[in-house]
Amino acid sequence: MMSYIRLHGxxxxxxxxxxxxxxxLFNGITLRTVHVVNPPLIIYAAFISVSADGIRFFxxxxxxPKPGDTDGMKTSTFLSRYHAQLAVNAAGFSPVDDIxxxxxxxxxxxxxxxxxxxxxxxxPALVVYSNRSVVIGKPPFTNGRIMHAAxxxxxxxxxxxxxxxxxxxxxxxxxxxTVDGKTLILMVIDGRRDESKGATLYETAxxxxxxxxxxxxxxxxxxxxxxVVENTNGQPRVxxxxxxxxxxxxxxxxxxxxxxxxxPRTAGKx
Numbered sequence: 001m002m003s004y005i006r007l008h009g010x011x012x013x014x015x016x017x018x019x020x021x022x023x024x025l026f027n028g029i030t031l032r033t034v035h036v037v038n039p040p041l042i043i044y045a046a047f048i049s050v051s052a053d054g055i056r057f058f059x060x061x062x063x064x065p066k067p068g069d070t071d072g073m074k075t076s077t078f079l080s081r082y083h084a085q086l087a088v089n090a091a092g093f094s095p096v097d098d099i100x101x102x103x104x105x106x107x108x109x110x111x112x113x114x115x116x117x118x119x120x121x122x123x124p125a126l127v128v129y130s131n132r133s134v135v136i137g138k139p140p141f142t143n144g145r146i147m148h149a150a151x152x153x154x155x156x157x158x159x160x161x162x163x164x165x166x167x168x169x170x171x172x173x174x175x176x177x178t179v180d181g182k183t184l185i186l187m188v189i190d191g192r193r194d195e196s197k198g199a200t201l202y203e204t205a206x207x208x209x210x211x212x213x214x215x216x217x218x219x220x221x222x223x224x225x226x227x228v229v230e231n232t233n234g235q236p237r238v239x240x241x242x243x244x245x246x247x248x249x250x251x252x253x254x255x256x257x258x259x260x261x262x263x264p265r266t267a268g269k270x
């Protein structure tokens with residue numbers, strides 16, 4: 001076991017790292033799995049090289065003339081339907097039910113393939129511009145043509161300083177970007193079970209900071225928290241253990257997702 005060192009600003013990560021592994025998933029995408037004790041946590045962090053060959057991003061598209069903004073679907077369904085290689089749940093939404101294909105209203109700024117279907121002047125967002133640059137921050141976003149955007153509920157890391165104050169432990173989905181903008185980190189933390197109790201927003205920010213994030217936000221969490229990757233046979237593999245309805249291993253139908261397209265991994269790399 002090893003304890004984490006003091007972070008920028010004097011913050012110290014709670015708990016002790018029991019094990020840490022890395023898996024080279026696709027060209028430009030590496031998955032890190034961290035098991036922590038005291039408190040028990042299981043953390044999955046996908047490191048995405050923004051400029052790597054083949055890397056593209058995608059947000060759930062609008063549902064056209066139907067009610068609401070999008071058609072609800074599980075994160076694994078989203079990955080399969082749009083042939084992404086990695087996906088997480090993203091913005092908050094309503095209503096929560098188990099019907100895939102039923103309309104959902106999405107909270108915050110929502111843009112898919114340059115189509116704006118929800119706007120927000122308050123909520124933070126993960127924004128992908130047409131020049132492929134990625135930013136995480138507060139509106140307004142005026143640095144160029146927005147291709148994709150998904151809002152978070154809270155900005156938890158701003159210019160390297162933690163801003164998350166919520167002290168409740170829940171499953172978390174979050175995103176961070178490094179100071180140079182070259183690496184996007186998509187992270188989920190399991191919760192609501194003995195093996196992983198969940199994290200506070202402050203702890204979520206600290207973990208992203210320890211992974212190198214400079215700005216970060218928290219997406220919808222709780223029973224929505226899900227990370228999925230494409231398996232070697234082209235099928236979705238749910239990486240974490242979702243807890244929709246307090247049932248471990250049950251995915252929630254959500255209204256907004258953030259996906260990543262990538263090319264197969266390069267031979268010889270790990």
